[in-house]
Amino acid sequence: xxxxxxxxxxxxxxxxxxxxxxxxxxxxxxxxxxxxxxxxxxxxxxxxxxxxxxxxxxxxxxxxxxxxxxxxxxxxxxxxxxxxxxxxxxxxxxxxxxxxxxxxxxxxxxxxxxxxxxxxxxxxxxxxxxxxxxxxxxxxxxxxxxxxxxxxxxxxxxxxxxxxxxxxxxxxxxxxxxxxxxxxxxxxxxxxxxxxxxxxxxxxxxxxxxxxxxxxxxxxxxxxxxxxxxxxxxxxxxxxxxxxxxxxxxxxxxxxxxxxxxxxxxxxxxxxxxxxxxxxxxxxxxxxxxxxxxxxxxxxx
Amino acid sequence: xxxxxxxxxxxxxxxxxxxxxxxxxxxxxxxxxxxxxxxxxxxxxxxxxxxxxxxxxxxxxxxxxxxxxxxxxxxxxxxxxxxxxxxxxxxxxxxxxxxxxxxxxxxxxxxxxxxxxxxxxxxxxxxxxxxxxxxxxxxxxxxxxxxxxxxxxxxxxxxxxxxxxxxxxxxxxxxxxxxxxxxxxxxxxxxxxxxxxxxxxxxxxxxxxxxxxxxxxxxxxxxxxxxxxxxxxxxxxxxxxxxxxxxxxxxxxxxxxxxxxxxxxxxxxxxxxxxxxxxxxxxxxxxxxxxxxxxxxxxxxxxxxxxxxxxxxxxxxxxxxxxxxxxxxxxxxxxxxxxxxxxxxxxxxxxxxxxxxxxxxxxxxxxxxxxxxxxxxxxxxxxxxxxxxxxxxxxxxxxxxxxxxxxxxxxxxxxxxxxxxxxxx
Amino acid sequence: xxxxxxxxxxxxxxxxxxxxxxxxxxxxxxxxxxxxxxxxxxxxxxxxxxxxxxxxxxxxxxxxxxxxxxxxxxxxxxxxxxxxxxxxxxxxxxxxxxxxxxxxxxxxxxxxxxxxxxxxxxxxxxxxxxxxxxxxxxxxxxxxxxxxxxxxxxxxxxxxxxxxxx
Ligand code: NA
Ligand code: NA
Numbered sequence: 001x002x003x004x005x006x007x008x009x010x011x012x013x014x015x016x017x018x019x020x021x022x023x024x025x026x027x028x029x030x031x032x033x034x035x036x037x038x039x040x041x042x043x044x045x046x047x048x049x050x051x052x053x054x055x056x057x058x059x060x061x062x063x064x065x066x067x068x069x070x071x072x073x074x075x076x077x078x079x080x081x082x083x084x085x086x087x088x089x090x091x092x093x094x095x096x097x098x099x100x101x102x103x104x105x106x107x108x109x110x111x112x113x114x115x116x117x118x119x120x121x122x123x124x125x126x127x128x129x130x131x132x133x134x135x136x137x138x139x140x141x142x143x144x145x146x147x148x149x150x151x152x153x154x155x156x157x158x159x160x161x162x163x164x165x166x167x168x169x170x171x172x173x174x175x176x177x178x179x180x181x182x183x184x185x186x187x188x189x190x191x192x193x194x195x196x197x198x199x200x201x202x203x204x205x206x207x208x209x210x211x212x213x214x215x216x217x218x219x220x221x222x223x224x225x226x227x228x229x230x231x232x233x234x235x236x237x238x239x240x241x242x243x244x245x246x247x248x249x250x251x252x253x254x255x256x257x258x259x260x261x262x263x264x265x266x267x268x269x270x271x272x273x274x275x276x277x278x279x280x281x282x283x284x285x286x287x288x289x290x291x292x293x294x295x296x297x298x299x300x301x
Numbered sequence: 302x303x304x305x306x307x308x309x310x311x312x313x314x315x316x317x318x319x320x321x322x323x324x325x326x327x328x329x330x331x332x333x334x335x336x337x338x339x340x341x342x343x344x345x346x347x348x349x350x351x352x353x354x355x356x357x358x359x360x361x362x363x364x365x366x367x368x369x370x371x372x373x374x375x376x377x378x379x380x381x382x383x384x385x386x387x388x389x390x391x392x393x394x395x396x397x398x399x400x401x402x403x404x405x406x407x408x409x410x411x412x413x414x415x416x417x418x419x420x421x422x423x424x425x426x427x428x429x430x431x432x433x434x435x436x437x438x439x440x441x442x443x444x445x446x447x448x449x450x451x452x453x454x455x456x457x458x459x460x461x462x463x464x465x466x467x468x469x470x471x472x473x474x475x476x477x478x479x480x481x482x483x484x485x486x487x488x489x490x491x492x493x494x495x496x497x498x499x500x501x502x503x504x505x506x507x508x509x510x511x512x513x514x515x516x517x518x519x520x521x522x523x524x525x526x527x528x529x530x531x532x533x534x535x536x537x538x539x540x541x542x543x544x545x546x547x548x549x550x551x552x553x554x555x556x557x558x559x560x561x562x563x564x565x566x567x568x569x570x571x572x573x574x575x576x577x578x579x580x581x582x583x584x585x586x587x588x589x590x591x592x593x594x595x596x597x598x599x600x601x602x603x604x605x606x607x608x609x610x611x612x613x614x615x616x617x618x619x620x621x622x623x624x625x626x627x628x629x630x631x632x633x634x635x636x637x638x639x640x641x642x643x644x645x646x647x648x649x650x651x652x653x654x655x656x657x658x659x660x661x662x663x664x665x666x667x668x669x670x671x672x673x674x675x676x677x678x679x680x681x682x683x684x685x686x687x688x689x690x691x692x693x694x695x696x697x698x699x700x701x702x703x704x705x706x707x708x709x710x711x712x713x714x715x716x717x718x719x720x721x722x723x724x725x726x
Numbered sequence: 727x728x729x730x731x732x733x734x735x736x737x738x739x740x741x742x743x744x745x746x747x748x749x750x751x752x753x754x755x756x757x758x759x760x761x762x763x764x765x766x767x768x769x770x771x772x773x774x775x776x777x778x779x780x781x782x783x784x785x786x787x788x789x790x791x792x793x794x795x796x797x798x799x800x801x802x803x804x805x806x807x808x809x810x811x812x813x814x815x816x817x818x819x820x821x822x823x824x825x826x827x828x829x830x831x832x833x834x835x836x837x838x839x840x841x842x843x844x845x846x847x848x849x850x851x852x853x854x855x856x857x858x859x860x861x862x863x864x865x866x867x868x869x870x871x872x873x874x875x876x877x878x879x880x881x882x883x884x885x886x887x888x889x890x891x892x
Contacts, residue, residue: 005593043463044592044640049851050348057844059338072849072858111847148774148852164772165852167353170535173467176724177532317808317819318826319801325830342833343841343865350788351861356780359787360756534763541759567749572800574784575748575791580802582788630802672806688809 001033004061004220007040007051015188015250016212017041019119019243020064023214026235031228037062056112058217064239066121067211068147076107079289081151082282084275085297086209089122093244095300096211114221116236119243121186121210122251127199127263128182129175134203134269136277145171145183151285152208158281159274175199186210187254188247196261203266204255205274214239303596306331306587320630321576325583331590342586349585349636350578353537354460359574360540361408361451364547365416366566366573368406368518371551371558374416376515377402383511385485390492391501392428393438394485396421400442401481404449405522406543408456410668411679412573413446414439418683430497432684437669437694440680441702442484444665447631449477450526451540454664457581457635458657461588462643466536467529468654468720469661475715476658480705487701517550530723577632584636597641604645611649615710618642619663623703626667630675634664651713658716662709666702669695730881737874741793744871748790755783778852782861789868796827797875799885824880831869831876838865 006023008016024037045051045060049069054060056073071078079085086092095101096118108115126133128142140160146152148165156163164180174180175198182199184207190196214236221229259265275282286294306327313323329342381398385391399417407413418439425435447454450470459466492498512519524546525539534542551558558566591597608614625634639660646656668676671692681688709715762776795801808819846859 038595040592044597045589046345046348050344053344053845053848056848057338057340057344057841059341059344069851072851072854073847075849148777150774150852150854153774162766162770162772163774164766165774165777166535167537170354170465170467173465173724174532174535177467177530179532179535313826314804315807316822316826317803317805318823319803321801322823322827322830323803326826329830329833339833339837340841340844343838343862346834347785347841347862347865350785351781353777353781356755356759356784359752359784360759363752363756533767538759538763541756541763544756545760564749567752568745571745571748571752571787571791572795572798574752575788576795576800576802578784578788579792579795628804630804673804675802 001036003036003038005038005040005045006062006064007043007045007060008064009043009048009051010041010189011192012039012041014192015121015243015246016064018246019212019214019239022242023064023235023239026238027232030231030235035228035231052215055215055217058112058219060217061220062214062216064119064212064214067213068149070213071149071151073111073113074107077104078151079293079297080104080211081149081208082285082289082294083152083155083207083278084271085294088206089120089209089244089248091300092120092209092211095297098300100297100300108215109218112218114216114218116214116216116233117240119212119214119240120247121212122188122247123204123206124184124186124208124210125190125202126182126184126205126207127190127195127202129178129199129201130181132201132203132264132266133205134266136274142182143180145174145180154284155207155278155281158278171195172198184208186247187258188250191250191254191257196258196263200263201266202258202263203269205269206271207274212243302331302335303591303594305334306590310587314628320633321579321583324580324587324633328583328587328590335594341589345586345589346582349582349589352460354456354466355578355581357451357456357466357537357540358408358453358577359570360537360544361453361456362412362573362577363566363570364540364543365407365409365412366570367544367547367551367558368521369412369416370562370566371547372555373406373515373518373550374399374403374420376511376518378417378420379506380511380515380519383506383508386505387502388489389501390489390498392421392425392498393430393488393492395501396425396438397442397445397481397484397488400439400445401449401477402519404445404447404477405451405526406518406547407446408451408453410443410446410665411675414443414676414679415683417443418680422680422684426684428498428501431694432686433690434694436680436684436686436691437698438488439683440669440674440676440691440695441698443676443680444668444702445477445481447665447668448473448480448658448662450474451536451543452661453577454631454635454661455657456536457632458639458643458660461636461639462653462657464643464653464657468724469657470526470536471530471720471723472654472658472716473661474719476662476705476709479708479715480662480702483701483705484698487697491697517554521546521550580630580632581636584633587633588637588640591637592640597644600641601645601648605648611651612711614645614649615651615659618646619659619706619710622660622663623666623670626664627670628673629667630673631664631667634667635660652717654720655713655716659706659710662702662706666699666706669702670699733874734878734882737797737878740871741797741875741878744790744868745794748787748794751783751787751790755780755787758783775853778850782850782864785861786864786868789864790871792868793872793875795875796872797878797884799879799883801827805885820880820883824876827876828873831872834869835866838862838869842866 006020010016027037048065051063055063105115143162145166146163153163309327378399382395385394422435450473455469608617668674758776758780766772842862845862846857848858850856
C-alpha cells in the first residue's frame with residue numbers, strides 16, 4: 001500500500017474539505033486500497049502557494065488549492081482571473097469541463113504537475129462597512145483588502161478602489177478598526193471568517209470566479225499504471241462533484257444566513273454597468289490575453 | 302522519526318550547540334530517517350520566515366535599539382524614579398516601573414534587561430542592595446518586555462497559531478499591569494521587611510522636569526498603539542513607524558544618534574534579528590515535520606482524553622510549559638507548540654488570544670528559570686556575577702510571577718476585557 | 727600560525743562584506759515599510775510590490791548576517807555544560823559546535839542551491855517580473871558565507887550571544 005498526502009488551506013468542514021475527503025475515499029475505493037490518501041486541513045502543511053510548490057518539487061504528492069497562486073507557476077491560467085469573464089457558475093463549469101479547461105489542464109504538464117481536475121471556490125463578492133454598493137460609482141474610494149493578484153488589482157483600480165494587500169489573519173481586525181473598509185471573497189469564506197460582524201454591506205458582485213484545482217506531482221503520476229491513472233482522475237472528478245454541490249448549498253444558504261445576521265445584501269445589481277466601467281481595463285486585458293481567447297470563453301455555450 | 306528528532310535535539314542542546322543548529326540538524330536527521338525529500342529542509346526553512354507579519358520582529362528590534370542608543374533608558378529611569386522613587390524601597394520599584402514603560406517600546410526581554418539593568422543594577426548596588434538581589438530583580442522585571450506590547454513572542458504566536466497580532470498586543474496590557482503591580486508591591490514589602498533602601502529617594506528629579514525629558518519616549522507607545530487601535534495601520538506597519546519615530550527622536554530631538562552609532566545600531570539589530578529569525582526558520586521546519594507525521598493531532602486527542610475539563614487542561618498546559626521553559630528557548634517553543642496547543646485550547650472553549658497570553662507569560666517565566674534563561678544570563682552579565690549566586694534571591698520572584706500566571710490563566714477577563722472593549726465584541 | 731592569521735583576516739573580509747549587505751537590506755526593508763505606509767495613507771495609492779520586497783530583503787538580511795552571528799558566537803545556546811566544564815572539555819565542545827554548524831550549512835548550501843534552481847520557474851507574487859530564484863538564492867549564499875565564520879569561531883572563540891540576544 002502506498003500513502004500519499006493532499007492538503008488544503010481551509011477547514012475540513014468546507015467546500016474544499018469535502019473535495020479532498022471525497023477524493024481520498026474514491027482513490028482508495030477505485031484502486032482496491034493499494035493507494036491511500038492522507039488529508040491535511042487548515043494549511044497544516046503550508047499555505048496554498050507552498051503546497052503547490054511542494055507538489056511541483058515532489059515533496060508532497062497532491063494538493064487542492066484555489067488558483068490564486070497558480071499563475072506564478074503556470075502563467076496561462078491567469079486568464080481565468082479576468083473579472084466578469086463568466087456569466088454564472090454553470091457557464092464557468094461548462095468552460096472548465098470542456099475543451100478550453102482541458103487545454104489549460106494540459107499546460108501544467110510542462111511545469112512538473114499533473115492537473116487532475118478543476119473544482120471551485122465559487123464567485124467572489126464584495127463587502128464593506130461604508131455603503132451599499134449598487135453601481136460601480138459606489139466603489140470609488142473604498143479601501144479594499146485584496147489578494148496579491150495583478151489581474152485583480154488592475155481591475156479593482158479600474159473601479160477606483162484603493163487596493164490594499166494584507167495577511168488574512170489581520171483582515172478581521174483591520175475591517176473592525178477601519179484600517180480597510182472592505183474585502184472580497186466567496187460567501188463561504190465571508191461566513192466562516194465572521195466578516196458579517198464587522199461589515200454591514202454585501203453586494204453580490206460576483207466580479208471574479210475563483211476556480212480550484214487538484215494537482216499532482218507529474219513524476220508520481222507518470223509512475224502509476226494506466227488503470228490507476230484513470231482511477232486518480234476519476235476520483236478527482238468525484239471530488240469536484242462533491243465540491244460543486246457544496247458550493248451551491250453554501251451559496252443558497254449563505255445569503256439568507258448573512259441577511260439574518262443583519263447584513264444588507266444587494267443581489268439585484270446591474271452587472272452590465274460594472275462591465276462597462278471596466279472597459280479601459282478590459283482593453284488592456286484583451287491586449288494581454290488576446291481578444292479572441294477571452295471571447296472564446298465569454299461566448300462558450 | 303519524532304523520537305529520533307527529539308533525542309537528537311536534546312543531545313545537541315546538551316553539547317552546547319546553538320538552539321537553531323540543534324533544531325535544524327535534528328529535523329534533517331528526521332527527514333533522512335523517514336526517507337523524505339531533503340528539499341523539504343530548505344523549503345520549510347524559507348517558508349517559515351517568508352511571512353509578512355514577521356517583518357515586525359526586525360523592525361521592533363531596530364526601533365528598540367534606536368531608542369536605547371538615542372538615550373531613552375536614562376530618561377525613563379529618571380521619570381519612573383520621580384514617580385515611585387520617594388518611598389522606602391523606591392529604587393527597586395523604579396526598576397519595575399522603568400521596565401514596564403520600556404516594555405511599551407521594546408519587544409524583547411533581554412534588550413530590556415540590558416537597557417535598564419546597565420543603569421539600575423549599579424545604582425541599586427550603590428544604595429546597598431545585594432548584587433544578586435539587584436540582578437534577580439532586573440531579570441524578573443524585564444520579563445514585562447514581552448508581556449506588554451509590542452512583543453516578539455506574541456508576533457510569533459500570532460503567526461504560527463493564526464491569531465490576530467493586534468488583539469494579542471492589546472490583551473497584554475492587563476497581565477502586564479498585574480505583574481508590574483504585584484512586583485512593586487512585593488519589592489516594597491520585602492524592602493520594609495529587610496530594612497533596605499531608606500534613602501532611595503535622594504537626588505530625585507522633580508516630576509515635571511522628568512516628564513518633560515521623557516515625553517518624546519513616552520509618546521512612542523501612544524503613537525504606535527494608538528495607530529494600531531485607531532485603525533491607522535497594522536501591527537507590522539506600526540513597527541516600521543516605530544523605527545522612524547525612534548530615529549527622529551534619537552537624531553533630531555535628543556541628538557544622541559550620529560552616523561557612526563547609527564551603523565552600529567543597524568549592525569547589532571541585523572545580527573539580533575538574524576539570530577532569532579534563524580531560530581524561527583529551523584523551528585518552523587521542525588514543526589512542519591511533526592505536523593506532517595500527524596503528531597499534533599495525536600497529542601491533541603490525547604490531551605482531550607486525559608485532561609477532560611478546561612480547568613485541568615490549563616493547569617496541565619501550564620505545568621508542561623513551565624518545565625519546557627526551563628530548558629527550551631522561547632521562540633522555538635512557541636513556533637512548535639503554538640499550532641499544537643491552540644486548537645486544543647479552542648476545543649476546551651479557551652479564547653485563542655487568552656491562550657496566547659498564557660503561553661507568552663509562562664514562557665517568559667522560562668526566561669528567568671535556570672538552567673536555561675536568557676534574562677538570567679543577561680542580568681548576570683550586567684551585574685558581573687555567576688549564575689548560581691542569583692538563584693537564592695530569584696525564587697521569591699518566580700513565586701510572584703507564578704501567582705500572577707495563575708490569575709492570568711483563570712481570569713480570562715484580565716486579558717480580554719480591553720480587547721473586547723476596543724473591538725466591541 | 728601564519729595560515730591561521732591569514733584565514734582569520736580573509737574571514738573578516740568575507741563576513742564583513744556580507745554583514746554590510748545585511749545592514750543595507752535591513753535599512754532597505756525599513757524604508758520600504760515607511761514607503762508603504764506613505765503610499766497608503768498620504769497618496770492613497772498602495773503599491774503591491776513593497777510587501778514582497780520587504781519580505782525578501784529581510785530574508786536576505788537574515789542569511790547575510792548569519793556569518794557574523796556564527797563568528798561572534800552570537801547564536802543562542804543552552805551552555806550549562808560549557809559553564810561548568812574544564813578547559814579541555816570546553817575545547818571538545820567548541821569542536822562539536824563547529825562540526826554541527828558546518829553540517830547544517832552543508833545541507834543548506836547543497837539543497838538550497840537545488841531549491842533555488844528549481845524554484846526559478848516560479849515568479850514572485852506581487853512582482854511578476856522577478857523569478858523566485860533570487861529570493862531562494864539567499865539560503866545557499868548565506869550558508870556558504872557562514873562557513874568561514876564558523877571555522878573562524880573555532881580558531882578564535884568568542885561568545886557574544888547575550889550582546890545580541892532578544
Ligand atoms: Na514590549
Ligand atoms: Na528557563
